Amino acid sequence: MSGPSPSDASSSRAESGLQSHGPAIKVEHIKKAYGDNVVLNDISFELERGRVYVIMGPSGCGKSTLLRAMIGAEEPDAGTVFIDGVDTWAADKKAREEARRKFGVLFQGSALLNALTVAENVALPITRHTDLLKSTVDLMVKLKLELVGMGDAADKYPYEISGGMKKRAGLARAIALDPAIVFFDEPNSGLDPVMVGVIDKLIRDLTIKLGITSVLITHDMASIFRIADEVLMLYGGRIVFRGTPDQLRTTTSPLVRQFVNGDPEGPINAPRQLAELSQALFGASRPVTGEYQAPGERDKP
Numbered sequence: 001m002s003g004p005s006p007s008d009a010s011s012s013r014a015e016s017g018l019q020s021h022g023p024a025i026k027v028e029h030i031k032k033a034y035g036d037n038v039v040l041n042d043i044s045f046e047l048e049r050g051r052v053y054v055i056m057g058p059s060g061c062g063k064s065t066l067l068r069a070m071i072g073a074e075e076p077d078a079g080t081v082f083i084d085g086v087d088t089w090a091a092d093k094k095a096r097e098e099a100r101r102k103f104g105v106l107f108q109g110s111a112l113l114n115a116l117t118v119a120e121n122v123a124l125p126i127t128r129h130t131d132l133l134k135s136t137v138d139l140m141v142k143l144k145l146e147l148v149g150m151g152d153a154a155d156k157y158p159y160e161i162s163g164g165m166k167k168r169a170g171l172a173r174a175i176a177l178d179p180a181i182v183f184f185d186e187p188n189s190g191l192d193p194v195m196v197g198v199i200d201k202l203i204r205d206l207t208i209k210l211g212i213t214s215v216l217i218t219h220d221m222a223s224i225f226r227i228a229d230e231v232l233m234l235y236g237g238r239i240v241f242r243g244t245p246d247q248l249r250t251t252t253s254p255l256v257r258q259f260v261n262g263d264p265e266g267p268i269n270a271p272r273q274l275a276e277l278s279q280a281l282f283g284a285s286r287p288v289t290g291e292y293q294a295p296g297e298r299d300k301p
């Protein structure tokens with residue numbers, strides 16, 4: 001028998017749940033390319049324990065790739081990631097598994113199993129990684145579902161509940177093993193603005209209440225300003241900005257300002273190409289507004 005009882009787990013949690021005295025996460029000289037596409041080009045940073053970090057950047061800039069390297073899901077071409085002082089990519093399999101038990105992940109789209117109830121989904125990581133008695137597991141699941149306000153939905157199936165409830169269930173599953181660190185990949189995608197606010201508050205409250213180190217990937221600026229202690233911007237394979245939300249608001253970097261303000265014109269490539277496309281399609285005076293519609297079989301000049 002291993003593993004603490006739920007009450008032990010939450011008291012150790014308040015003291016951060018990490019063993020080393022160093023940073024919760026240390027990313028060291030990570031490189032990753034897919035063929036010629038260099039996605040991560042020598043990235044290094046450290047994340048302190050007990051804070052909420054946001055990693056932001058335009059679509060396709062490599063946020064999920066960076067996340068996969070951090071959670072041990074995809075090995076980088078070079079560099080490594082330390083979780084609570086453990087070099088996860090140098091460690092043997094057993095040590096890597098140990099390190100993995102220290103964090104939970106809320107994947108993009110929640111990734112709940114449709115054949116299982118909400119409670120069974122939340123129980124999955126517990127039964128997989130511990131040999132706790134069923135009655136203990138049930139208690140842990142109940143506690144986690146209460147924490148995310150899903151106590152009444154334990155026996156529902158994922159296809160019976162709303163998008164916001166799925167995120168909550170995914171969140172309950174991510175914290176099922178009382179992780180010291182939780183990674184969230186775009187926790188707000190597909191939610192309406194009110195629900196985004198609700199989920200943001202839940203993440204923020206849980207992080208503080210449970211003493212978790214949170215790493216969120218998002219490009220929702222409203223969320224970033226609401227939730228982040230610190231923001232890192234990934235662009236062109238590098239971290240081009242790191243600072244508090246206030247520093248983000250007042251930065252003079254044209255690149256970062258363009259992203260924060262959502263300007264169609266600026267140093268960020270994709271929108272500029274879009275602006276050029278718009279100019280070609282509609283003429284110089286037409287501003288780019290609203291949703292962009294792909295031109296389909298547009299004639300090449």
Ligand SMILES: Nc1ncnc2c1ncn2[C@@H]1O[C@H](COP(=O)(O)OP(=O)(O)O)[C@@H](O)[C@H]1O
Nearest residue numbers: 034037039057058059060061062063064065066
């Ligand atoms: N498994 C893969 N094989 C090939 N290319 C990939 C793969 N995963 C991601 N990419 C490419 O890497 C880049 C970064 O992708 P991703 O990390 O998903 O970006 P983001 O999460 O910031 O939108 C994109 O150009 C994407 O097409």
Ligand SMILES: [Mg+2]
Nearest residue numbers: 063064065185
């Ligand atoms: Mg992504």
